[in-house]
Amino acid sequence: MKTCFFSARLAVLPLALAAAFPSFAQTQATPQLAETVVTATRVAQPLSDVVADVSIIDRAQIERSGAVGVADVLKRLPGIEITRNGGPGATTSVFLRGAESRFTAVYIDGVRIDSQATGGAAWEAIPLALIDRIEVLRGPAAAVYGSDALGGVIQFFTRRGETGFSPYAGVGVGTYNTRKLEAGFSGASGAFDYALGLAHEKSDGFNARPIAGQNPDKDGYRNQSANLRLGFQINKAQRLEATYLSSDGNSGYDNSLRADDRNLHKLQTLGLNWQAQWTEAWSTRLSVTESTDRYETTPSPYLTETRLRGYTLLNEVRLGEHLLTAALERKEDHLKNAPIDQGRSQNALALGYGFSHQAHTVQLNVRHDKDSEFGGKTTGSAAYAYAFTPAWRATASAGTAFRAPTLYQRFSQYGVATLVPEKSRNVELGLRWAQGASSAGLVAYRNKVDNLITFAGAGGCISTFGCYSNTARAEYSGATLSAAHAMNGVNLAASLDVQNPRDLATGKSLARRAKEHATLSADTRVANWQLGAEAQFSGKRFDDAANTRVLSGYSLVNLSASTPISKDWTLLARIDNLADKKYEVARTYGTAGRTFYAGVKWAPK
Template identity: 30%
Template sequence: MKKSFRLRARAFSRLSVPAISVLSLTMTSWAQAQTIEINPVVISATRVEQKLSNVIPSATVITRAEIERAQAPTLVDLLQGQPGIEIGRNGGPGTYSSIFMRGQNSNNVAVYIDGVRVQTDSIGALRLVDMPPNQIEKVEILRGNMGAVYGDSAVGGVINIFTRAGAGSFGPTASVSYGSRNTSDVGLGYNTKGEDFRLGISVHKFDTDGYSAMQHSQNPTTVNPDKDAFKRHSIFLNGEKMIGKDLAIGFQINNIESKADYDSTSNPKWGPASTNDKQNNKQNSSDVTGYSKFNLSTAWSSRVGLTESKFKNSDFYNGAANGQFDGEQRNIQWSNVYRLGHGNVTFGADGTNTNFKTTTEYNRKSLGYYAGYSGLYEKLDYQINLRHDQVKSKSTSTSIDKSANTWLLGLGYLLTEKFKLTGLVSTSFRAPNTAELFDVPAWGTTGNLNLKPEEHKGLELGASYATELGTLRLVRFESKTTNAIAYKSGTPSYENIGLVENKGYETGFSGVSNGWVYKLSAVHQDPINAQTGARLARRAREYGSIYVGKTLLGIDWGTQIVASGNRVDETRSLESYTLVHFSAAKKMTPEWTGRIKIENAFDQKYQLAYGYDTPPRGVFVSMQYQPK
């Protein structure tokens, strides 16, 4: 661990707890003690409900209470500081973002929203920036190889997002916030239910003047130093109807529109940009899902779902159109759970048909079949998964077929009532995406039809200690990637570069003691290109976060520290950083809650991508109405 990173983290950790106590003396009120959900129910690891303490893979849950406390403008902001996750971003909210899990590339992550895989563009970039956090009920994060459960690209991990459809209180809801950089966030919703149905609707509007996306001092002659704004409007609808005791049908509909100003060092003709140039990006996405859930017997439950997604990405340069990307995706899922013996059998199939269009049309079809068995017998937890995937990519008259078989074996053993050992071995894969296989004239890249699928192997060994006050877990992880696909800048094209490795340790703790709430994580890793020994771009060797909270004088006070060691970005260096956020929440009545957050309280200057700015200090105030 670098000395500078270690000293800064220690300094801020000494500062944070006294700071909460000093601030708390300035206000008086009442409230219940702050709590944390130590052992929530999750379903992501096996597709079956189980307590977090029984999950064999490394997992974390972001609860609704944590989401409200974070007051994050986007999903990417919410994920920053979570165990096993690093972020790269080209500016502020709404700009191009990357998620690195367990040191893997950003296209080696699978993201699901209410069980439906998030649409990607032709280069595998996830459509993440548009998801409003105030529409999220919880997020389950699985770290490591999960390809045998979720298929293609589930290599670094899986992020499973559950929206507020059918969750929370019934009746009207409202929230409004305002803060630095003229940032406003307004949400309205209404949920109702009857004896055999439920309906819900919510609308959201987010606006911020932002800040300059690129660091002007690092690009003094090519970057416009003006503020880069971001706007997002969204609507969500959902409903479900019971038909008898064994059948339910439902729907979910959403539409999200956003506009993000951004900076670039080049113009549309690949020449240098001007300091007067104005560039922005508009996105529109929609999803329509229909599903049916039914019990075939007392032991067998099944679900069938169909989702139609559309995505439009339009770019503008000084007010003129500068390229457009369109995507359509159809996804069908059939999932089953059958209770057998001491565990559950899971099996099913999922298929996706995606069309991409720039100046050229592309198509990608995937079909996967899976089966698994998981359960608990006396002191032994077990999980076995098998999966077969087929991926077919097409451009004009050229078609490329890839397939893979993946597996996972996990075991956990309870040595005592509190102490548990776990082990997991797994394989996964990523098939080349259409932009890697085929020429993309609009982007000036050349495809490589000879690309092989990436193949991944993972190993985890863990130990956990759990009491009613908290849970501590330590994990040793290793991953090896063969046929890793990398960008070849000279051509520009893509190539298989051989072996990529990552080895490291991950520790996490969440608990409550004497009215204090704690949640912390720390990662030490070494993600490298084994052929050259070079560290992978934008990934630190050490990073982590700490949250400390307590209720004093009726107010929930909190401090979060997010720290990262240095990183490399091509030939440049990104310095280590430590961010400190303060928060406070007060229940005015059983229905009304007021919140305040000081983001980046000490105005730390840092970068997540070379040449790009990050948020300076900001203060944000919000009010929320939630019926009891």
């Protein structure tokens, strides 16, 4: 049954506004969950000092969500949409404020991940079971992170050991014969701290492409993942830390009538960090990182491997209300995708200045990147916040960003060696309110991108099918309204995104992005039960650049419940897509119907 989004929006909007009344909504979700955030400037800052549009998700929220993948958690945040070619193990895209998936810089424990073949992170390969915290920064951040951050930054953090010894284990089952196992421990003793996590997920799945000419089998998936985090406090002023994560996935997809087509995806990250507190004001962090993204398909032969290395020396000086940062960074990207065997590097200097005093907060950043292929590129950003009452705060910011072409876009048979970096200019205004357990805010933005790389007609490369080209321009503009409010023991939250991601040359909407999408959630405690309900709404989208193939709008309702069943055991149950709605986020690809999941977790207190 098709759902008219405008009717759905009219139904949800009064509730969202009632939750926020008499104020607008805030996109800094549940700030009380964490006192500091690091993604905005790469150094720890009180959330109250951050001007940027930031959301935080902690482990408790992840567990209550019952989500099967990181994209399913992210899509419940303001400003984020996802598409997926089938089930949880299939190719996934994340659109942050409508920007292309490759325009979001992604990090795991400070380690950059990306594919130099497709561009952007392999979202389906990030193991949600091992993630302890997620920070989302909306808006360009190239002046801090360099290439890739045209739309924003999403950073994932694994568990860190704390005093004592804390083991945990969990098991769960669900629809489509889904099974999950997880186990691990964390702790600290003397100068050492440690954390280890293991996870296994498997599902029979559903038919990813329920159309004629494709294999009608179920396209299941399985994933094994592990992470290790070790820390050593050398002395009072210096610390060493090592992080490692590995994810090995195998998922089905349909590419023919009879073959059992498989995606084989392996993601690995490794980080080594040294921190030194030279004085009360001055600290230094040195990081050496490497990530590998290996993707293969069978029985059709395709193999691509991206290796990224990073070296960062970051100095931080705090002088009263002033924060100064200076970073030297080197990035090395390499792609093997036969016959391609190419690499490139970028060296950068980044400077930052922050100031916070009473009602005023300022954040300034400038960065110069020198690419081995394209030469120098300078980006900058300026942000200001003014708290005109203890509850109300206005913000304004502007910034520039760029994304270098992937090595595949330059050196494949469809590649053009003369491609130049995509570049953007962004401005945004915000109004936020917070008082007690209630918060609200409104953020409006406009991000214009020039030299946008698209797949165009033949003529610039050796392929007669088509070539990559810098000929397009795009604009991502819109506003996010969101709110959170506690009333009579019920926690309410709502968000509404109204956006217009469009091709400036044609005036057409960009593919697979809705002009309106919204969420509404409520949770409460009844006796020993924590009960939750959420609704997700999306307007119609187009599946193609010409806007001729329509993907209808849809609405989904999800329910969750959890309760302690003994001192150390917790039961979690969840129903997604309660009404069993049929919908598409990518044309001809299936989505899950009504699903049920139940699990128990052991975590001694």
